[in-house]
Amino acid sequence: MSFMKFSKTTEYAFRILSFMAQDETKLYNVDEIFEKLRVPYRYLRKLMTNLTRSGFIVSIQGKNGGYKISRKTEEIRLLEILQAVDPEYLSGKCFFGFDNCALQVPCIMHDQWTIVRTNINNILAGTSLADVKQTKND
Amino acid sequence: MSFMKFSKTTEYAFRILSFMAQDETKLYNVDEIFEKLRVPYRYLRKLMTNLTRSGFIVSIQGKNGGYKISRKTEEIRLLEILQAVDPEYLSGKCFFGFDNCALQVPCIMHDQWTIVRTNINNILAGTSLADVKQTKND
């Protein structure tokens, strides 16, 4: 594992949704998304279904079907995506990974780390798909 | 995986070394460390050997043997430990996980994320084992 790196699945979700945010009315199909983003084809198929279940996109089945963003891109925040894709996010509180801390006085990392996490949360909560819609990388 | 959480191994390394930093002259044996920290016994054994190879501690074999911190605790920074235990750290640069970015102008996350990472790096580089030696959690 590598610290400060999102899971592949999270990165993929960010890529997919920020790409689809470029035109929030358009119906994208998987092949089109696959062309643009570097996501393994069948895994992408699976993720699209998951993102549909999560409610970020809606799917139209059958011929000429595809996916489109389900809500206004300004309303979908990166934090919401992260939480949906990685439910364990924010589960760990202690820098040292202790389940329950028995220190009388918090260690030197406690507050510093809380601040860092809050900072990151604010960034992710403050950034919407509309803000990153240009991330196509073609 | 869960974002913003160190790997178990990294957490363990932090715990072990910050515990041993309480007395940098003392020879700790595995059983003693196992008593205090919540690290699976045999995995702890393995980690101790790895930390020895990494040079953070020295081992004395044989009866009455054990481990002790190899350098001044003020000189061992958390960043150094993290890098030794998690070599992939800092490998990923792009927020979206792209191997090579083709954007003409960097996306909105680029600078923000660079700042966050720099911030974290500064904290980890600015904190030594001496600063966290009280983290015993018994």
Added chain:
DNA sequence: CATAAATGACACCTTGAGGTATTATATAAT
């Protein structure tokens, strides 16, 4: 209706992190 083109469902494979089991080696104490 038949077909083609799209998504959905489900089972399986692979890989690395974390963890376990066993045996080998070193050394202080008697």
Added chain:
DNA sequence: ATTATATAATACCTCAAGGTGTCATTTATG
């Protein structure tokens, strides 16, 4: 020398994330 007690080495097990393969279902269109 023998024994007890410590670490070292090595091989194996487990589980979830990431990834693949195959077939089923939906629906526009001729």
